Amino acid sequence: MAKxxxxxxxxxxxxxxxxxxxxxxxxxxxxxxxxxxxxxxVTRFSPISKIDRMENLSDVEVQEESRYSTGxxxxxxxxxxxLVRGGVVLLGGDPGIGKSTLLxxxxxxxxxxxxxxxxxxxxxxxxxxxRARRLALNVQSVPLFAEIQLDRIQTVLSGNQLDIxxxxxxxxxxxxxxxxxxGSVAQVRECAAQLTRMAKASGIALILIGHVTKxxxxxGPRVLExxxxxxxxxxxxxxSSFRMVRAFKNRFGAVNELGVFAxxxxxxxxxxxxxxxxxxxxDGQVAGSCIMVTQEGTRPLLVEIQAxxxxxxxxxxxxLSVGLEQNRLAMLLAVLHRHAGxxxxxxxxxxxxVGGVKITEPGADLAVLLAIVSSxxxxxxxxxxxxxGEIGLAGEVRPVQRGQERLKEAAKLGFTRAIIPLANKTKxxxxxxxxxxxxxxxxxxxxxxx
Numbered sequence: 001m002a003k004x005x006x007x008x009x010x011x012x013x014x015x016x017x018x019x020x021x022x023x024x025x026x027x028x029x030x031x032x033x034x035x036x037x038x039x040x041x042v043t044r045f046s047p048i049s050k051i052d053r054m055e056n057l058s059d060v061e062v063q064e065e066s067r068y069s070t071g072x073x074x075x076x077x078x079x080x081x082x083l084v085r086g087g088v089v090l091l092g093g094d095p096g097i098g099k100s101t102l103l104x105x106x107x108x109x110x111x112x113x114x115x116x117x118x119x120x121x122x123x124x125x126x127x128x129x130x131r132a133r134r135l136a137l138n139v140q141s142v143p144l145f146a147e148i149q150l151d152r153i154q155t156v157l158s159g160n161q162l163d164i165x166x167x168x169x170x171x172x173x174x175x176x177x178x179x180x181x182x183g184s185v186a187q188v189r190e191c192a193a194q195l196t197r198m199a200k201a202s203g204i205a206l207i208l209i210g211h212v213t214k215x216x217x218x219x220g221p222r223v224l225e226x227x228x229x230x231x232x233x234x235x236x237x238x239x240s241s242f243r244m245v246r247a248f249k250n251r252f253g254a255v256n257e258l259g260v261f262a263x264x265x266x267x268x269x270x271x272x273x274x275x276x277x278x279x280x281x282x283d284g285q286v287a288g289s290c291i292m293v294t295q296e297g298t299r300p301l302l303v304e305i306q307a308x309x310x311x312x313x314x315x316x317x318x319x320l321s322v323g324l325e326q327n328r329l330a331m332l333l334a335v336l337h338r339h340a341g342x343x344x345x346x347x348x349x350x351x352x353x354v355g356g357v358k359i360t361e362p363g364a365d366l367a368v369l370l371a372i373v374s375s376x377x378x379x380x381x382x383x384x385x386x387x388x389g390e391i392g393l394a395g396e397v398r399p400v401q402r403g404q405e406r407l408k409e410a411a412k413l414g415f416t417r418a419i420i421p422l423a424n425k426t427k428x429x430x431x432x433x434x435x436x437x438x439x440x441x442x443x444x445x446x447x448x449x450x
Contacts, residue, residue, distance in 0.1 A: 005037075007036060008033040008034065008036070009036050009186065010029065011032045012027050012032045012222050013027040013222050014185055034184075037179045065084050067079075067083060068082050068084075068085075068164060068205060070082060070083065072102070074270045074271070075245065075259055077259055078232060078245050078246070079230065079232075079250070079253060080250055080252045081253060083205040085203045086205065088195075088200075088206045088207075088230070089228065090208045090210050090224065090230065091208070091209050091245075092211070092212050092218040092232070093233060093234025097234045097236060098268055101131065102234075103168070103207060104128070104135070104139075104142075105267050105268060111142045115162045116142055116163065117144075117145060117156070117162050118142055118165075118168070119145050119146075119166060119168065120146045121168060121169060125146050129144075137267075148173055148182065149173075149174065150190075150194060153173065154198060162202075163205060164205045165199075165204050165205070165206050166207045166209070167206065168209045169210060170188060170191060170210055171211045192228075208228065218231075229249075229250070229252060230253075231247070231248045232248070237356045241263045241264070242355065243261045243262070244260055244261070245258070246258050246296075247297070254298060255297070256297045257296065257298065257299070258274075258296035275409070278354050278355035279304050279355075285383060286380055287380050288306055288307045288371055289304060289371060290387055291304055291387065291410075292363070293388050293409060293410050294357075294361060294364060300402070300408075301357070302386065302413060303355070303364075304355075305351065305352075305354075305371045307351050307372045307375045308349075308375055309349050309375040312347055312348045317346060317349070318349070318350070320350045321352070322352045323356065324351055324353055324368065332365055332391060333349065335369075335441065339395025340395070342445070344372065349372060351371070362390040362398075363388055363390055365390050366388065366391060366419065367388070369441065369445075370444065373448065374448070379449065382449060384415045384417060385416075385418065386407075386410040386415045386418045388400050388419075388421070389419070389421045390421070391441060397421045397441060397444060398421060399421045399423035403420060403424035407435070411430050411432040416432065416434060417433065418433055418434070419444055420435055420437055421437065421438065421439070422438060424437070425437040
């Protein structure tokens with residue numbers, strides 16, 4: 001009997017090598033090569049094009065695809081308006097955060113008007129039924145298929161006129177044409193490619209649930225995210241009842257959209273006013289607290305930035321940020337010292353975004369610095385004040401996108417003053433809010449208490 005040959009596959013990009021080494025030569029990632037059985041190359045796909053000639057792009061017939069509303073407005077917002085016929089969605093998140101619960105709620109609503117199917121590869125039919133009963137969902141029209149073999153799943157998908165299908169999860173599905181175990185790089189890539197190709201050909205809106213690694217990224221090769229049309233991530237603290245679904249890729253809508261939910265006994269409940277989650281309710285004004293308006297896709301959100309500055313007890317002061325970029329904090333402190341004359345080299349600085357939200361845009365720079373100055377001087381900011389602006393290395397306050405929409409959201413929630421970049425000031429003022437436009441970090445520090 002011939003000995004099976006083994007190769008080493010990168011879990012990040014799917015690149016293959018004949019021998020193990022510390023770094024992948026394809027994507028330059030370290031310690032990502034795993035040993036797997038070398039598979040024989042066989043042809044498993046049919047041609048995509050129905051014709052054997054080229055055609056002009058202007059001659060291609062285009063029609064607007066109708067969307068399937070999930071009945072959950074926050075999920076529809078992240079998807080760009082709903083599920084698209086033939087679209088493939090990949091949903092990732094930590095174990096137990098609510099992925100299966102959210103999709104089961106969505107299928108219960110979609111089943112009233114569309115043909116749906118729930119494919120469970122992790123839980124038995126009894127476990128899924130118990131969850132549906134606990135959530136008090138009407139699942140009389142939701143068929144369930146508990147299977148992990150790819151060929152049988154494809155037979156069921158092709159043998160029924162389906163509109164929407166959910167696969168929970170892609171890491172549990174395996175193909176008998178491959179000898180590697182379920183969840184391996186080869187199996188995940190092969191099964192996802194087969195199901196994606198079938199969804200495109202049949203017009204089924206397919207949702208794949210994916211596992212995440214301990215670093216928080218989707219498990220499996222990076223090519224998995226390139227195959228699908230939409231990539232969603234479930235975020236949130238496991239010890240909190242609030243959950244956030246964020247879009248990182250969407251071929252049918254805007255990226256970086258955010259949907260906010262609250263976990264309850266009856267499942268995930270939509271949060272209509274998410275800004276209230278990220279604002280602390282203090283009895284009075286406190287030092288080290290600054291309210292900013294961030295932009296998540298098309299939605300402006302008010303978030304409280306908290307800072308704590310204390311005398312350093314060690315030779316190396318600590319710099320810690322939660323929900324904000326760690327390296328950017330050190331840069332902002334250097335700008336504060338150089339261009340505003342406020343040193344923090346002998347202080348421990350801690351910065352936190354309230355509510356567990358992650359802020360990736362640089363528009364939070366000015367709010368972070370003013371919160372640090374407020375904590376350092378132990379003096380609260382002016383009442384009902386919001387702050388937006390990016391800080392440059394030269395000490396300038398740079399403009400942010402959609403400044404007017406952010407001010408309107410702040411005025412709607414009762415804020416009366418705002419410090420904004422000078423370039424964001426417009427001739428038409430926002431009613432109910434006084435705008436203080438600044439061009440330098442020193443000007444913002446001078447006006448934060450007025």
